[in-house]
Structure formats: C-alpha cells, structure tokens
C-alpha cells in the first residue's frame with residue numbers, strides 16, 4: 001500500500017512566517033471556494049448519472065494503486081483500515097447469525113470468509129456462533145500471518161492461503177459464505193461465484209459485501225452471473241444494513257440450490 005506522507009515545505013508549517021490580514025482573507029476565500037467545489041462535486045456524484053460514473057471510475061483507479069496485501073501494507077491495513085470497518089463487521093456478523101438461524105440454526109454450521117484478510121470478521125462471527133466451524137481463505141500469506149493469531153487448535157477457526165476461485169471444499173458442503181471488501185479485488189469474479197454456487201449446500205447462502213463505489217454495478221454483476229453459469233437474478237443486490245458505515249456498502253446475496 002502506498003502511503004503518502006505530507007511533508008511541510010519551505011518552512012510554511014512554522015508559525016510567525018509573516019501572515020498578514022489580507023493573506024488570511026485570501027486563504028479564507030480560497031478555503032470557501034474549495035469547500036463549495038467539494039460540495040458541488042459531492043452533489044453531482046451522488047445525484048447525477050455521469051457524476052456517479054466519474055466518481056466510481058476515480059475510486060477504482062485510486063483503489064488499483066493501493067497494494068495492501070504484502071508488508072508493510074498488510075500491517076498498515078490492520079492498524080488503520082480494519083478498525084475503521086469494525087462497525088461493519090459487527091453488523092455483518094449479526095446478518096450471518098440471522099441467516100443461519102433462519103435456515104436451521106448455527107449448530108455445526110460451516111462458514112467460509114472469502115478474502116478474510118487479518119480475520120476481524122471471522123473473530124466477530126466466532127464470538128456469536130460458538131458451535132460453528134469457520135474458515136478464512138485469503139490469497140495473501142502476509143494478511144494470513146495476522147489472521148493466524150485467531151486460529152484455534154481444535155480446528156473450529158482456521159485460515160488457509162488460497163484463491164476464492166478454487167476453494168478446497170467438497171460440493172454442497174458449506175452453509176454460509178461471507179466476504180467483506182474483497183470482491184472488487186477478485187481477478188476472476190465469475191470463477192468465484194461459480195465456486196460459491198458449487199460449495200453451497202442447498203438452503204445455504206452467500207453474503208458478499210463491498211463498498212458501493214468499488215463493487216460491481218448491477219449491469220456488471222449480470223455479466224458476472226451469466227459467465228458463472230447462473231441466471232442474473234440469482235445474485236441479488238441489496239443495501240447493507242447496520243450503522244452509518246454500512247450505508248457505503250452494498251451486499252450481493254446468492255442462495256444455495258439443488
């Protein structure tokens with residue numbers, strides 16, 4: 001992950017560098033213009049189609065420049081980003097429990113977290129369903145070094161290095177697949193959805209959460225579904241529930257069928 005540290009330049013960070021009333025007036029005016037421009041852009045981004053498209057494209061380009069799956073990026077992710085999303089993991093874990101209870105209960109359930117990163121969501125879920133088996137899978141060994149701290153010796157919680165598009169599970173063997181913030185990184189999203197469809201038990205469910213700005217649009221997801229051998233209506237786009245942070249997320253849901 002590239003972190004840009006902003007260094008003060010030409011001593012301008014020092015106080016007493018000769019500010020005058022007129023320069024602070026100019027600065028105030030400049031600041032007001034900047035805030036107005038940001039507000040205007042925000043409105044365009046939120047309420048107009050071209051604005052939404054442009055914002056999505058900028059967000060995707062910025063995200064593509066971020067590399068957080070090797071050190072020191074993984075450590076930075078653990079320290080800076082994972083805590084920001086803490087509230088999301090709480091509401092996703094509640095969704096997981098609700099879905100399992102609606103489908104026959106949590107006892108003995110098999111849960112898989114795709115692209116589990118440092119394992120925060122796995123921990124959150126494990127605190128709510130003590131009688132389930134949870135496996136986190138991630139491509140990144142350095143992320144899994146962090147996640148591994150949460151593994152249990154009885155195998156109830158474990159972490160595997162692997163690709164979500166090639167899961168080491170039997171057909172129809174998983175009750176619930178969950179994923180947060182990983183889908184937009186998948187090189188082969190239709191491969192992953194085909195795998196999810198393969199491993200889910202009939203009556204099982206997949207809940208895939210991603211940032212709205214980075215997640216696939218409904219049109220893109222239709223293509224992903226078709227390429228995965230599914231019908232486009234099999235993957236349902238929903239609003240993520242929960243606190244303020246959830247408003248930035250969408251959820252894709254796929255039911256396991258015979």
Ligand SMILES: C[S@@+](CC[C@H](N)C(=O)[O-])C[C@H]1O[C@@H](n2cnc3c(N)ncnc32)[C@H](O)[C@@H]1O
Nearest residue numbers: 115116117138139140143163164180181182185
């Ligand atoms: C932004 S992190 C999110 C981690 C975690 N789910 C969270 O919410 O904090 C995205 C993770 O997805 C993983 N990832 C990307 N593509 C993957 C794939 N095809 N299979 C498994 N993991 C993948 C990355 O290695 C990374 O750890």
